[in-house]
Amino acid sequence: xxxxxxxxxxxxxxxxxxxxxxxxxxxxxxxxxxxxxxxxxxxxxxxxxxxxxxxxxxxxxxxxxxxxxxxxxxxxxxxxxxxxxxxxxxxxxxxxxxxxxxxxxxxxxxxxxxxxxxxxxxxxxxx
Amino acid sequence: xxxxxxxxxxxxxxxxxxxxxxxxxxxxxxxxxxxxxxxxxxxxxxxxxxxxxxxxxxxxxxxxxxxxxxxxxxxxxxxxxxxxxxxxxxxxxxxxxxxxxxxxxxxxxxxxxxxxxxxxxxxxxxxxxxxxxxxxxxxxxxxxxxxxxxxxxxxxxxxxxxxxxxxxxxxxxxxxxxxxxxxxxxxxxxxxxxxxxxxxxxxxxxxxxxxxxxx
Ligand SMILES: Nc1nc2c(ncn2[C@@H]2O[C@H](COP(=O)(O)OP(=O)(O)O)[C@@H](O)[C@H]2O)c(=O)[nH]1
Ligand SMILES: [Mg+2]
Numbered sequence: 001x002x003x004x005x006x007x008x009x010x011x012x013x014x015x016x017x018x019x020x021x022x023x024x025x026x027x028x029x030x031x032x033x034x035x036x037x038x039x040x041x042x043x044x045x046x047x048x049x050x051x052x053x054x055x056x057x058x059x060x061x062x063x064x065x066x067x068x069x070x071x072x073x074x075x076x077x078x079x080x081x082x083x084x085x086x087x088x089x090x091x092x093x094x095x096x097x098x099x100x101x102x103x104x105x106x107x108x109x110x111x112x113x114x115x116x117x118x119x120x121x122x123x124x125x126x127x
Numbered sequence: 128x129x130x131x132x133x134x135x136x137x138x139x140x141x142x143x144x145x146x147x148x149x150x151x152x153x154x155x156x157x158x159x160x161x162x163x164x165x166x167x168x169x170x171x172x173x174x175x176x177x178x179x180x181x182x183x184x185x186x187x188x189x190x191x192x193x194x195x196x197x198x199x200x201x202x203x204x205x206x207x208x209x210x211x212x213x214x215x216x217x218x219x220x221x222x223x224x225x226x227x228x229x230x231x232x233x234x235x236x237x238x239x240x241x242x243x244x245x246x247x248x249x250x251x252x253x254x255x256x257x258x259x260x261x262x263x264x265x266x267x268x269x270x271x272x273x274x275x276x277x278x279x280x281x282x283x284x285x286x287x288x289x290x291x292x293x294x295x296x297x298x299x300x301x302x303x304x305x306x307x308x309x310x311x312x313x314x315x316x317x318x319x320x321x322x323x324x325x326x327x328x329x330x331x332x333x334x335x336x337x338x339x340x341x342x
Contacts, residue, residue, distance in 0.1 A: 067240050
């Protein structure tokens with residue numbers, strides 16, 4: 001007989017399209033990410049955040065850390081190695097920094113096993 | 128002093144501050160926890176300020192520095208010219224803080240919780256300084272550890288997006304496991320200078336580069 005699925009048995013993964021992110025303000029994006037991660041979800045952004053948004057994400061994460069409740073986040077993106085040869089216009093528009101698949105999860109549940117330019121391997125444990 | 132001379136001297140004082148090219152540049156010392164940022168800041172302060180006071184305590188326990196600390200008007204002399212900078216020693220940037228890690232350093236739970244709260248405030252503050260209040264960055268890395276971390280990549284990306292001049296220091300070259308080349312490979316777009324902040328090795332080149340980058 002098939003078991004009834006309990007959401008607490010597994011790990012929820014939110015895959016968020018670039019299109020959906022494009023219509024949000026920086027704070028909306030950060031709120032959505034942290035709300036998901038604080039519930040124990042893994043949030044995957046198709047197109048990542050701008051450097052300024054990453055900086056704010058770190059800042060807001062810090063203000064929300066609290067003992068025995070939330071330890072912060074683990075975040076992985078593909079390295080920005082091609083940033084140096086982005087065209088002048090791309091740099092001007094800040095375009096070099098986006099379109100990077102980004103994985104974000106709760107620091108106490110996610111561990112990066114391996115990472116290189118083309119692969120991110122992550123171990124996710126249940127709460 | 129006559130009122131006219133007084134006026135004249137105050138005008139020339141105002142003018143000299145207005146037009147002085149020597150307004151100190153505020154240089155933020157950034158990098159992950161335990162890279163040796165405070166050790167470097169203290170060495171710079173000791174080498175170039177009259178009283179040589181330390182900027183802050185150095186420690187092998189992460190997050191010893193939990194407030195950005197500023198040392199003003201550090202005048203570095205290079206080739207007959209003086210470069211005037213304010214150095215800002217910042218808490219090491221991270222995306223997570225777990226107070227139970229401090230318990231391993233023989234700390235009471237209360238102290239560990241307080242330390243982690245201060246650490247998170249400090250990191251938030253350091254991010255804020257980076258967006259608003261620094262004119263240049265010295266990015267310090269422990270050359271005995273893997274530089275290719277998410278926090279380093281992200282921070283360098285944030286610094287680049289602000290168009291701030293950045294000098295990368297490969298610190299702790301006195302350690303056997305040190306590899307400067309590994310840092311050069313991770314950030315080929317920037318110049319990396321090797322140093323031992325603890326032992327004072329190669330500080331001359333560091334001061335040359337500070338003058339070149341931030342002068
Ligand atoms: N071997 C070695 N140890 C260093 C060097 N610079 C700093 N340290 C040590 O690394 C630890 C962390 O230094 P600290 O300046 O507090 O790091 P911060 O967290 O980046 O401010 C301390 O135990 C320092 O003595 C260095 O050049 N060589
Ligand atoms: Mg420090």
